[in-house]
Amino acid sequence: MSAFESVNRCDLCGGTAIDDLHPVVCTVRCRGCAHVFHSPRPTLSAIREFYSRSGAYEGWLQSLAERRGPWRWRAAMVRRFRSHGRLLDIGAGIGEFLAEVRAEFDITGTELSAEAVRIARERFGIALLEGDLATLDLSGRRFDVITLF
Numbered sequence: 602m603s604a605f606e607s608v609n610r611c612d613l614c615g616g617t618a619i620d621d622l623h624p625v626v627c628t629v630r631c632r633g634c635a636h637v638f639h640s641p642r643p644t645l646s647a648i649r650e651f652y653s654r655s656g657a658y659e660g661w662l663q664s665l666a667e668r669r670g671p672w673r674w675r676a677a678m679v680r681r682f683r684s685h686g687r688l689l690d691i692g693a694g695i696g697e698f699l700a701e702v703r704a705e706f707d708i709t710g711t712e713l714s715a716e717a718v719r720i721a722r723e724r725f726g727i728a729l730l731e732g733d734l735a736t737l738d739l740s741g742r743r744f745d746v747i748t749l750f
Contacts, residue, residue: 604647608640652714658695676701679746686745693729696721698750711737
């Protein structure tokens with residue numbers, strides 16, 4: 602199985618007219634809606650494997666203090682539009698953003714990485730849903746804010 606997949610259809614509009622934008626970094630643009638994305642891109646399995654390996658987040662854990670500023674900035678940006686309610690963070694990593702907003706929001710986070718899910722629970726007391734949106738059951742849940750950092 603290859604670690605990369607070619608993308609022949611736009612994830613946003615479904616269009617198949619796709620132009621190379623920057624071949625060196627595998628960036629393409631949909632002619633239909635101008636969405637820019639990577640092709641080829643890592644497969645979901647490759648992403649999950651990469652981020653689930655033991656020690657994948659050591660660098661992040663060693664720089665938590667330095668990383669807090671950008672998470673605070675993102676939280677402030679969200680608060681400009683909504684200051685409370687139900688928030689879903691897709692691809693929550695180790696839960697740093699959710700830790701910043703949990704005082705104001707009822708938080709839910711998703712994450713592909715088993716290692717990140719473990720760290721979020723142990724470090725921040727946050728229980729993330731492990732998996733991708735195609736397989737997670739979020740039926741019946743409604744959110745006021747959805748973030749994808």
